[in-house]
Amino acid sequence: MTTIIPLSQIKQSLTSVNLIDAMEKGFIQFSLGNCVVPPVGELLFDEPKGDTHIKYGYIKKDNYYVIKIASGFYDNPQLGLASSQGLMLLFNQKTGVPEAILLDEGYLTDMRTAAAGALVAKYFAPRQIKGIGIIGTGIQAEQQLMQLHALYESQTADSKKPIKQAVWLWGRNCDNAEILAGKLSQYFDCNIAQSPAQVAANCNLIVTTTPSESALLQASDIQPGTHITAVGSDTEHKQELDSQILALADIVISDSIAQSKSRGEIYRAVCAKAIDARKPVELGTALTNASLQRQNDQQITIADLTGVAVQDIMIASAVYQHHLSNQQA
Amino acid sequence: MTTIIPLSQIKQSLTSVNLIDAMEKGFIQFSLGNCVVPPVGELLFDEPKGDTHIKYGYIKKDNYYVIKIASGFYDNPQLGLASSQGLMLLFNQKTGVPEAILLDEGYLTDMRTAAAGALVAKYFAPRQIKGIGIIGTGIQAEQQLMQLHALYESQTADSKKPIKQAVWLWGRNCDNAEILAGKLSQYFDCNIAQSPAQVAANCNLIVTTTPSESALLQASDIQPGTHITAVGSDTEHKQELDSQILALADIVISDSIAQSKSRGEIYRAVCAKAIDARKPVELGTALTNASLQRQNDQQITIADLTGVAVQDIMIASAVYQHHLSNQQA
Numbered sequence: 106m107t108t109i110i111p112l113s114q115i116k117q118s119l120t121s122v123n124l125i126d127a128m129e130k131g132f133i134q135f136s137l138g139n140c141v142v143p144p145v146g147e148l149l150f151d152e153p154k155g156d157t158h159i160k161y162g163y164i165k166k167d168n169y170y171v172i173k174i175a176s177g178f179y180d181n182p183q184l185g186l187a188s189s190q191g192l193m194l195l196f197n198q199k200t201g202v203p204e205a206i207l208l209d210e211g212y213l214t215d216m217r218t219a220a221a222g223a224l225v226a227k228y229f230a231p232r233q234i235k236g237i238g239i240i241g242t243g244i245q246a247e248q249q250l251m252q253l254h255a256l257y258e259s260q261t262a263d264s265k266k267p268i269k270q271a272v273w274l275w276g277r278n279c280d281n282a283e284i285l286a287g288k289l290s291q292y293f294d295c296n297i298a299q300s301p302a303q304v305a306a307n308c309n310l311i312v313t314t315t316p317s318e319s320a321l322l323q324a325s326d327i328q329p330g331t332h333i334t335a336v337g338s339d340t341e342h343k344q345e346l347d348s349q350i351l352a353l354a355d356i357v358i359s360d361s362i363a364q365s366k367s368r369g370e371i372y373r374a375v376c377a378k379a380i381d382a383r384k385p386v387e388l389g390t391a392l393t394n395a396s397l398q399r400q401n402d403q404q405i406t407i408a409d410l411t412g413v414a415v416q417d418i419m420i421a422s423a424v425y426q427h428h429l430s431n432q433q434a
Numbered sequence: 435m436t437t438i439i440p441l442s443q444i445k446q447s448l449t450s451v452n453l454i455d456a457m458e459k460g461f462i463q464f465s466l467g468n469c470v471v472p473p474v475g476e477l478l479f480d481e482p483k484g485d486t487h488i489k490y491g492y493i494k495k496d497n498y499y500v501i502k503i504a505s506g507f508y509d510n511p512q513l514g515l516a517s518s519q520g521l522m523l524l525f526n527q528k529t530g531v532p533e534a535i536l537l538d539e540g541y542l543t544d545m546r547t548a549a550a551g552a553l554v555a556k557y558f559a560p561r562q563i564k565g566i567g568i569i570g571t572g573i574q575a576e577q578q579l580m581q582l583h584a585l586y587e588s589q590t591a592d593s594k595k596p597i598k599q600a601v602w603l604w605g606r607n608c609d610n611a612e613i614l615a616g617k618l619s620q621y622f623d624c625n626i627a628q629s630p631a632q633v634a635a636n637c638n639l640i641v642t643t644t645p646s647e648s649a650l651l652q653a654s655d656i657q658p659g660t661h662i663t664a665v666g667s668d669t670e671h672k673q674e675l676d677s678q679i680l681a682l683a684d685i686v687i688s689d690s691i692a693q694s695k696s697r698g699e700i701y702r703a704v705c706a707k708a709i710d711a712r713k714p715v716e717l718g719t720a721l722t723n724a725s726l727q728r729q730n731d732q733q734i735t736i737a738d739l740t741g742v743a744v745q746d747i748m749i750a751s752a753v754y755q756h757h758l759s760n761q762q763a
Contacts, residue, residue, distance in 0.1 A: 107521075107537055109438055146475045148490060148499060155530055159488060159501065161477060170477060172488065172503060174523065176530030190530035192436075194503065194521075201484055201505030201519035206535060208436055 108205040110428055115209050118427040124220035124420065125227065125256060129392060131164070131419035132224070132360065136389025139165045142414045153180040160414040169195045169204065169425070171418040175214055187211065193421040205425045213424070217416040219248035221360065222312055222334050223256040225408040228391070228398050229358065230310045230332040234270060237293070238308030240301055240322065240345065241315040242276030242285045245336060249312045254292045269294040273304045276315075302326040313337050313345040324349035332399070332406045338369045339411045346370050346407070348379035355404040356397070359385040361413045370409040385409070437534040439757055444538050447756040453549035453749065454556065454585060458721055460493070460748035461553070461689065465718025468494045471743045482509040489743040498524045498533065498754070500747040504543055516540065522750040534754045542753070546745040548577035550689065551641055551663050552585040554737040557720070557727050558687065559639045559661040563599060566622070567637030569630055569651065569674065570644040571605030571614045574665060578641045583621045598623040602633045605644075631655040642666050642674040653678035661728070661735045664699045668740045675699050675736070677708035684733040685726070688714040690742045698740040714738070 110118075134140055146159035155178035163170035175191035182188060189211030195204045207213065237253060239246045250272065257270065272293040276282040279297065286295035298304045304311060305326035315321065315337045322333070324347050337345045351357050351374040365371040365385055374380045388408065391397040399406055439447075463469055475488035484507035492499035504520035511517060518540030524533045536542065566582060568575045579601065586599065601618065604627040605611040615624035627633045633640060634655035642650065644666045651662070653676050666674045680686050680703040694700040694714055703709045717737065720726035728735055 109535075141477065143475060143477065146472060146488060146490060148470065148472065148492065150492075150499075150527065152495075153528060155528075157499070157525070157530060159475060159490065161475065161488065163477065163479075166481075170479075170486070174501060174525070174532075176525070178528070178530045181529055184529065186529055186531065190525075190532065192523075192532050196486070196503070196505070196519075198479065199482060199484075199507070200510055200513065200515055201486060201507045202515065203503070203519065203521050203537070206438075208532070 107203045108425070108428065110205060110207050110424065112208055112210055112212060114428065115207055115212065115424055118424045118431070119216060121427055122423045124216060124423070125224050125252070127419040127423045128217065128220045128224045128416060131415040132389035132413070133392055134164050134389070135361070135413060135415040136387045140415050140418070141165065150178075153178060155179070160417055162414045162418060163198055164415065164418060167418075167422070168198060169418070169422055170198050171195055171414070171421045173214070173414070173417040173421070175211055189214070193417060195421050195425050205428070207421055207424060213417070213420050215244050215248050217420040218245060218336055218410065218412060219252040220420075221410050221416060222249045222336055223252035225334050225358065225388070225410070226253055226310060226332065227256055229356065229406045229408060231330050231399065231402045233402065234310050236271040236273055236308035236310075238273045238275070238298070238304035238311035240275055240304060240311065240313040241337065242274060242278065242281040243314060245314040246274070247285060247288060249314060249336070250289055250293065271307070272296065273298045273307045275301050275304045305331070315345055316343055317345050318342050319344060320347040321345050322350060323347045324353050327353065327405060329403045329405065334408045334410060335370045336410045338373070338409070341368050341372060344370060344373045348374035348377040351407055352379040353405055354407045356399065356406040357385045358388050358391055358406070358408040360388045360408070360410045362387045364411045364413065365409060369411040370407070436532045437754070437757065439534060439536050439753065441537055441539055441541060443757065444536055444541065444753055447753045447760070448545060450756055451752045453545060453752070454553045454581070456748040456752045457546065457549045457553045457745060460744040461718035461742070462721055463493050463718070464690070464742060464744040465716045469744050469747070470494065479507070482507060484508070489746055491743045491747060492527055493744065493747060496747075496751070497527060498747070498751055499527050500524055500743070500750045502543070502743070502746040502750070504540055518543070522746060524750050524754050534757070536750055536753060542746070542749050544573055544577050546749040547574060547665055547739065547741060548581040550739050550745060551578045551665055552581035554663050554687065554717070554739070555582055555639060555661065556585055558685065558735045558737060560659050560728065560731045562731065563639050565600040565602055565637035567602045567604070567627070567633035567640035569604055569633060569640065569642040570666065571603060571607065571610040572643060574643040575603070576614060576617060578643060578665070579618055579622065600625065600636070602627045602636045604630050604633045634660070644674055645672060646674050647671050648673060649676040650674050651679060652676045653682050656682065656734060658732045658734065663737045663739060665739045667698045667702070667738070670697050670701060673699060673702045677703035677706040680736055681708040682734055683736040685728065685735040686714045687717050687720055687735070687737040689717045689737075689739045691716045693740045693742065694738060699736070699738040
C-alpha cells in the first residue's frame with residue numbers, strides 16, 4: 106500500500122535527517138555520472154498565469170526513483186493560497202510500485218535548496234566568518250540562514266556556547282527585512298543593510314536568494330576572501346551577480362555543468378564573455394577533491410546553484426527512510 | 435486536503451461513469467486543438483528491466499490538469515506483482531493545488547484504452563455485427579469485449595433481451611484463450627479460433643490487442659465490410675496488421691495524427707509505402723463529421739489507437755467528479 110506522508114509528518118521527519126550530508130552524497134553521485142535525470146517536463150497556464158515543472162530521475166542501484174511536481178501560480182496569494190504547490194512521489198526502482206507520496210506543498214524544494222547552500226558554505230566559505238549576508242527576504246532567505254545555523258552549530262564544540270553570528274539582511278522591501286530579522290533574532294545578531302553593497306562591506310559569506318533579472322551585487326563591492334552562493338537565478342533571464350564577479354573569482358562552482366549551459370549566473374557570465382565556459386567546476390567533483398576547494402582566506406569563491414533533481418531524490422528518500430524506521434520503532 | 439482514491443473506490447466510481455461518452459468528448463477537444471499535451475517523459479531501468487512513462491496535460495478552460503505515471507516492470511510476476519504499476523494525479527488548473535491521487539495501478543489506462551475501442555466501434559463498425567474477433571487474450575482483450583458489451587447492451591431496447599453475440603478469440607497460447615472464453619461466456623457466445631485468419635473469416639468487427647512485432651492479420655484474410663481496431667501497436671517496432679490492410683481500407687483513423695508519425699500501424703504502413711501519410715483522418719475530427727465515418731456495410735475501416743493523454747485526463751476527471759458527487763450525496 107502506498108504511504109501518504111502529509112506536510113506535518115514531513116517536517117517532523119526532517120528534524121532527524123542530516124540534510125547537508127544527504128545533499129553531499131547526492132551531488133557526488135551526480136558528478137560521478139551515476140544519476141539518470143531526463144529533461145524537466147513543463148506545463149504552462151495562461152488564465153491565471155502559472156507553471157508546473159516535473160523533475161524526475163534516480164541514482165543507479167538505489168532503492169527508489171523520484172518524481173517531483175512543483176508549480177507556481179502567482180495569483181494564489183489573492184485566494185489565500187501559497188504560490189508554490191506540489192508533491193514528491195517515490196517509486197520502487199525494481200518494481201515500479203508507488204511506495205510513498207510526500208504532500209510537501211513545495212517545502213522540500215525549499216529545504217533541499219537551503220541545504221545545498223549550507224553544504225557549499227561548509228566547503229567554500231572562509232574559516233572565519235565575519236558576517237553572513239543575505240540578499241532577499243523570502244522563504245529561501247530564512248531557510249538558508251537556518252541551514253547555516255545548523256551547520257555552524259554542529260561545528261561548535263558542545264561545551265562552548267556559540268556567539269551569535271552577525272547577519273546583514275537586504276531586501277527591496279524594508280518591512281520584509283525587519284520581519285525576517287525579527288524571526289531570526291534568537292539565532293543571529295541581525296542587521297538591516299541599506300544596500301547590497303553594505304552587505305558586501307560587512308560580510309564574507311553572502312547568499313543571494315532573489316528572482317532578480319539584473320545584477321544586485323557589483324564586482325567593486327566584493328572584498329577579498331568572500332564566498333557567494335547564488336540560488337535565485339535558475340532561468341536564462343534571472344541574474345543577481347554582476348558577471349565581472351565571476352571573472353574576479355578564483356573558484357566558480359556549478360551544481361550542474363549541463364544546466365549552467367542554459368541558465369543561471371554562469372550562463373549569463375559566459376554569454377557576457379566575462380568568463381570562459383571551462384572555468385566552472387561541478388560541485389560534486391569539487392567535493393571529492395580538496396585541491397578544487399578554497400585554499401586560503403583571500404580567495405573569492407562563487408557557487409551558482411540552479412537546482413538539480415538529485416537533490417529531490419535525496420531529500421525525498423531521506424524523509425521516507427526516516428518515516429519507515431519510525432514506523433518500525 | 436488532497437483526496438486519495440484507492441483502486442477499489444476507483445472501480446466502484448467507474449460503474450457510474452459513461453466512459454465511451456467521456457472518450458468521445460476528449461478526442462473531439464483534442465482534435466480541435468484545445469488540449470495541451472507535451473511530449474511524454476520517460477525513465478528506463480536495466481536491473482531489472484523496466485520503463486516508466488509520464489503523460490501529462492490539460493484541456494484548456496477545464497478544471498484540472500492531469501499527470502499519469504505508468505510503468506512496466508516485466509519481472510514483476512516472478513514476485514507476485516503485476517507488471518503494470520502507476521497512478522494518476524489531478525491538480526487544480528487555476529491554483530496548482532493537488533486535488534486527488536488515483537491509486538489505479540494501471541487500471542484506468544486499461545479502461546480508457548478499451549473505452550476508446552468501443553467508441554470507435556460505435557462510429558465505424560458495420561450495423562450488423564456477425565461476429566466480434568479478438569486477437570490476443572490478455573487484460574486488454576477482456577476489457578475491449580466488456581466495453582463492447584456495454585456499448586451494444588445500451589443500444590438494445592430495454593424490452594428486448596439481447597441474443598449473445600458471437601465472439602472468436604485467438605491467442606498464441608490456447609490455454610489463455612480457453613480461460614478468457616470461460617470468463618466471458620456469460621456475456622458472449624465464445625469460440626476459439628485456430629488462426630487469426632479464422633477470426634477474420636467469421637468476424638466483421640476485429641480488435642487486435644497484442645504486443646506483436648510482426649503482422650498477425652494479412653490483407654487476404656479481410657472480408658469486405660470489416661472494421662478493425664488495432665490497440666496493441668504503440669511503439670515504432672510493434673505491428674499487428676499487414677500494411678496492405680491499411681492500403682485496402684476505405685477509411686483509416688488515427689487517434690493522434692502527431693503520434694502516428696512515429697509509432698503504430700499507420701507509421702509502419704507509411705514506412706512500407708503502403709499508404710500515403712495524408713490518408714489517415716484523426717478520430718476527433720471524424721467524430722464530428724459524418725461524411726468521414728463509415729458510409730455502407732461494404733467499406734473496410736481501420737482505427738489505429740496508440741493512446742493519447744487526453745484519454746487519461748478524461749477518465750481521471752470523470753472518476754474524481756463521481757467521487758466528489760458521491761461525497762456530497
